[in-house]
Amino acid sequence: MFHFIKHRKIWYIISLLVIVPGLVSLVLQGLNLGIDFTGGNLVEVRMSRDVAIQQVRDVVEDLGYGASRNVQKSGQDIYLIRTRELTEEESAKLIAALEDKLGQMVLLRNERVGPVIGRELTTKAILALVIASALMLVYITFRFEFKQGVAAVLALLHDTLVVIGIFSIFQIEVDSAFVAAILTIIGYSINDTIIIFDRIRENLKMRKKGETLEDLVNISLWQTLTRSINTVLTVVFVLVALFFLGGTTIKSFVLAMLIGVTSGAYSSIFNASPIWVDLKLLENKGK
Missing domain, CATH: 1.20.1640.10 (Multidrug efflux transporter AcrB transmembrane domain)
Known part of the structure; x- marks a missing residue:
């Protein structure tokens, strides 16, 4: 033994x-x-058509704004995107990229989340x-x-x-x-x-x-x-x-x-x- x-x-x-x-x-x-610890941006959008969540993740990752798992679907065609803290220019670039690659959408919110x-x-x-x-x-x-x-x-x-x-x-x-x-x-x-x-x-x-x-x-x-x-x-x-x-x-x-x-x-x-x-x-x- x-x-x-x-x-x-x-x-x-x-x-x-x-x-x-x-x-x-x-x-x-x-x-x-x-960003739960460091702070960042929370972007919520509603797509005008059916979009796969992986497509949204690909856009965010291509821009280098965060990991793909920081994108979640919260409702019918509504997506929550958590990124590092973005400047106004970077936020505009993200919105433009989403619209350009995924079609028309409505921006529901784009707010900064502090590390508190x-x-x-x-x-x-x-x-x-x-x-x-x-x-x-x-x-x-x-x-x-x-x-x-x-x-x-x-x-x-x-x-x-x-x-x-x-x-x-x-x-x-x-x-x-x-x-x-x-x-x-x-x-x-x-x-x-x-x-x-x-x-x-x-x-x-x-x-x-x-x-x-x-x-x-x-x-x-x-x-x-x-x-x-x-x-x-x-x-x-x-x-x-x-x-x-x-x-x-x-x-x-x-x-x-x-x-x-x-x-x-x-x-x-x-x-x-x-x-x-x-x-x-x-x-x-x-x-």
Whole structure:
């Protein structure tokens, strides 16, 4: 039987090899923030004839005013176009290009959106992350023990840094949906970790004489491994289908979920439990 715990330093190194480049990228180039965070223009138009949404996206992309997923259909022949902040000349150029390539239309609104909402969203997201982590720490401490709570929160931090780091490295645009993805990933990841910790607690009650903590945790991981793999695969299958068939507007959200769910499965198995083992060994060594 392969021993996960005895090879835990390898899992730590793998995690660092993913996280460290992401942190370096965050320092050097940051995140590619969308207009939800930086501000921009919101243009709403009504077409006089039936137009495919991809045609509108092509016009916006050809002008270099924004990503294609920033164009959405909001009603019968009505389209919402979110762009970077445009000058009056650029706005006129966009309207002219739409009319020239797609026919007559009615401009319903063209207004600038400030980054205030983005700052507020960022603040609330960070606050939600801190509160959720604190509540999880309290809950796990109450149900299991404090060290397992610390290990679980560190695993959640691992998943968050992996997703943010990859988005920074590849400069994938970040919008409000990305924040929702991060919070969803945290909720998903902690669930798998709790299942493993619950099995460890059960096995501790039936611990055999002379059985080491590393061996006990390794057995617990093997007992929950099939469930962990099956659960993550069912979610991944759905996310892959959504990524290719769900349209451009949700691609960044689905991509973040794919990375986060995979990282969450990894951290629950290869990080949370090994970290707890190391914390227990340090405690025993101190005694």
